Amino acid sequence: MEKESVLSRMGVSVKEFFVGEDSIFRRFGRAVKKAVLSVVHGSLAVKLSCLFMGMGQMMRKQVVKGIVYLLLEIGFILFMVFFGGKYIGHLFSGSLGTKASGEVWNEELGVYEAVKGDNSFLILLYGVVSLIVLIMFITVWVMNIRGNLENDRALAEGRKLATFKQDCNTFINKKFYVPLLIPPLLGLLVFTIMPLVFMILIAFTNYDFEHTPPGQLFTWVGFANFGQLFSVGGGSGFFLVFLRVLLWTFIWAFFATFSNYFFGMIIALMINRKGIKLKKLWRTLFVVVIAVPQFVTLLLMQKILDGDGILNVILGTNIRWLADTANGSIIPRVMIILVNMWIGIPYTLLMCSGILMNIPAEQYEAARLDGANAWQLFFKITLPYMLHVTGPYLITQFVGNINNFNVIWLLTGGGPVDNINYGGGSQAQSTDLLVTWLYRLTTDTNPRYNIASVIGIVIFIICAVLSLITYNRSGATKNEEVYQ
Amino acid sequence: MKAQTFKEKLLGQRTRTAVTDGFIYVILAVLGILWILPIVFMLYTSLRVTPETGIITKLFPDDLQLGFGNYVRLFQDSLFLRWFGNTLLVAVCSCAITTLFILMVSYAFSRMRFKMRKPLMNVMLVLGMFPGFMSMIAVYFILKAVGLTNSLFALILVYSCGAALSYYVCKGFFDTLPRSLEEAAILDGASQWTVFWRVTLPLSKPIIVYTVLTSFIAPWCDFIFVNTIINDAEKYTVALGLYRMINAEKNSFSENFTVFCAGATIVGAIISAFFLSMQRYYVEGVTGGAVK
Numbered sequence: 001m002e003k004e005s006v007l008s009r010m011g012v013s014v015k016e017f018f019v020g021e022d023s024i025f026r027r028f029g030r031a032v033k034k035a036v037l038s039v040v041h042g043s044l045a046v047k048l049s050c051l052f053m054g055m056g057q058m059m060r061k062q063v064v065k066g067i068v069y070l071l072l073e074i075g076f077i078l079f080m081v082f083f084g085g086k087y088i089g090h091l092f093s094g095s096l097g098t099k100a101s102g103e104v105w106n107e108e109l110g111v112y113e114a115v116k117g118d119n120s121f122l123i124l125l126y127g128v129v130s131l132i133v134l135i136m137f138i139t140v141w142v143m144n145i146r147g148n149l150e151n152d153r154a155l156a157e158g159r160k161l162a163t164f165k166q167d168c169n170t171f172i173n174k175k176f177y178v179p180l181l182i183p184p185l186l187g188l189l190v191f192t193i194m195p196l197v198f199m200i201l202i203a204f205t206n207y208d209f210e211h212t213p214p215g216q217l218f219t220w221v222g223f224a225n226f227g228q229l230f231s232v233g234g235g236s237g238f239f240l241v242f243l244r245v246l247l248w249t250f251i252w253a254f255f256a257t258f259s260n261y262f263f264g265m266i267i268a269l270m271i272n273r274k275g276i277k278l279k280k281l282w283r284t285l286f287v288v289v290i291a292v293p294q295f296v297t298l299l300l301m302q303k304i305l306d307g308d309g310i311l312n313v314i315l316g317t318n319i320r321w322l323a324d325t326a327n328g329s330i331i332p333r334v335m336i337i338l339v340n341m342w343i344g345i346p347y348t349l350l351m352c353s354g355i356l357m358n359i360p361a362e363q364y365e366a367a368r369l370d371g372a373n374a375w376q377l378f379f380k381i382t383l384p385y386m387l388h389v390t391g392p393y394l395i396t397q398f399v400g401n402i403n404n405f406n407v408i409w410l411l412t413g414g415g416p417v418d419n420i421n422y423g424g425g426s427q428a429q430s431t432d433l434l435v436t437w438l439y440r441l442t443t444d445t446n447p448r449y450n451i452a453s454v455i456g457i458v459i460f461i462i463c464a465v466l467s468l469i470t471y472n473r474s475g476a477t478k479n480e481e482v483y484q
Numbered sequence: 485m486k487a488q489t490f491k492e493k494l495l496g497q498r499t500r501t502a503v504t505d506g507f508i509y510v511i512l513a514v515l516g517i518l519w520i521l522p523i524v525f526m527l528y529t530s531l532r533v534t535p536e537t538g539i540i541t542k543l544f545p546d547d548l549q550l551g552f553g554n555y556v557r558l559f560q561d562s563l564f565l566r567w568f569g570n571t572l573l574v575a576v577c578s579c580a581i582t583t584l585f586i587l588m589v590s591y592a593f594s595r596m597r598f599k600m601r602k603p604l605m606n607v608m609l610v611l612g613m614f615p616g617f618m619s620m621i622a623v624y625f626i627l628k629a630v631g632l633t634n635s636l637f638a639l640i641l642v643y644s645c646g647a648a649l650s651y652y653v654c655k656g657f658f659d660t661l662p663r664s665l666e667e668a669a670i671l672d673g674a675s676q677w678t679v680f681w682r683v684t685l686p687l688s689k690p691i692i693v694y695t696v697l698t699s700f701i702a703p704w705c706d707f708i709f710v711n712t713i714i715n716d717a718e719k720y721t722v723a724l725g726l727y728r729m730i731n732a733e734k735n736s737f738s739e740n741f742t743v744f745c746a747g748a749t750i751v752g753a754i755i756s757a758f759f760l761s762m763q764r765y766y767v768e769g770v771t772g773g774a775v776k
Contacts, residue, residue, distance in 0.1 A: 125629070126629075169675075172676060172677035173675050174676075175598075176592070176676035176677060176680070177592040177596040177598055180588040180589070180596075181589060181592050183585065184585040184586075184588060184589050184647070184648035187585065187644065187645030187646070187647075187648065188646065190645065191623060191626075191646055192611055192619065192645070192649070193611065195619030195626065196611070196618070196622075198622040199618050199619050199621075267512075270511065273505075275501065276505065276512075284760075286515075287760070287763065288520065289523070291755055291756035292523060292748075292751075292752035293704050293723065293751055293755055294705055296748040297522065297523075299726075300748065301522060303741060304525065310525065342518075346519075405615075405708070435615050442621060452618070453618070456615055459615050459618075460613055460614045464613050467609065467613060468610075
């Protein structure tokens, strides 16, 4: 019932966003119209600065500001002429390079000469860089015109224009957020946004082991990769493999999250119980596991559980704990979840002990007086309280587990390879999560970057939907100011 | 008569509590041993000198010898000391930048109000959900284009530049700080700059320590990014060095397992010391983010 209303509300708002009276296009249109009109009616300074950034400011004796703008424009033009323009052109020309490298017969010397062709990879990468520079420049350009319009208004109202010093001063007061945000955002732009845009674009190309620069070219293929991942057809579609990996990803994320949560809580309750001594010792025993880096504990566990590992020596058995393929690789799958409990429960324990102590003791006493037993206390008081307080944490954990690369990769490496073959060349193995499958597709000897990118987009959509729903429903975003 | 039944009841309850307590002690002891056993095994393996170095066929062989031979081998035969220095350098630098970035972003989002605030917060939340190594190859080529592959500086950049995405725990903390102090400082003529450094940061010790702790530990644990960016053994970090030690070649495991355990013990000891000394702040950070 409620779910439906949430969904339908989402649908309505999406529709309004695109087609309604206040749709994004109409709002954009209005804004452009307003901007053009204000420039047309603006002073000479405004008009000049549309062409020569900073001219308007210089005319009004804001010399330093004007020079900065002018230098930015010159820099941008030089960048586009000598570097960016070419790549943006390539990006929109419909192909990523036309000349493959190869050997060409040289008549004069009578030898084959290696000819360097176009490198599709670099064309795409530099194209993305140039596009981002272009967008940044347009932002600065708009800022520059806005500043001039603002100056127009100030002069009309008889106010004095801000001096350079005053401008600088607003950056540590009213606009302090600008210097605070710019360095981190620049970092994000270069090392997160740019690579992401690039990889998303890869999803629409045929960049795989048969099209690997610099030797070969790759080019745009539209939605063909999505088609391959979501179709069964002719043995080349990966849909069945995808479903299998997706299903296991969800099973894993579910068990990994809730096993850690409940067992961690139960252990925390046991340690916190009145009358249990040596609380600190018990807690430390578990917490030590956190303190040893995960890759160490995981590699150690991998070697302990190995076919030749110490566990088999101790038990006198000969079970391949992480490599048995019987019954859909059930043994490795269970072992992974168990090892994950060993790693994860201490975190829950650490988090829960603090929160458990916050539960008002009167509630327990009142319930006990009414004759409630231990189970009832747990299910009627402790659990609802914990779920209420740690709801968002659980979702974060769930999303974290969907992306939990380390546990799977270091324990089984996604393996073992079972004899179920759902599609040629998918390279997925029996304990692969979507992320480890993605990783294998990019690092294998026959890489398929295009399919890997599509999988990345799918993972993103799953995680984004899950997280946005929780974040918008949890108090953290709504009641920012409650605790102040 | 009545008093007696009450006494009996009380007695019954006490024995029941004692039984439950005993039961819990047993469970805790068993679980505690289970949890600590692999780590004891690691310590023990790191100390075994003979007869085997890798595949262990017997837990207590007859000719068992214990000693620090593996530690000596670790420092003499491998570049462990070098890797250790690299990791320390990367960890200190990236931890400083990361902490500063996170504090800056959190302060801006928590304390200042501006037009792009909500959209920016949402965009950053969404960006954080792309799997990190989806873009790893692109990062590698960007670094290559500016000639930075195979350098520790690149590693520092990569670790600290994505940091701003995990602002929300810290922002949650800032949201709970009372505003009255800042308002008083601003009335007295302080700029936002002064408020940030002199008022807010001194009040934020727990979250600063939490951020420092998590960002310092990260380079000790990551080996995937290092694996892509760096392929010169001189520039490995501890994690990649140790990983390679037992996974590089087919028989490297059987040759190096005991040495690996020695290295792992050293890294583990350092992180543990670091972690246990700041455990209190870690809990505050985690729960601080979770409670709201």
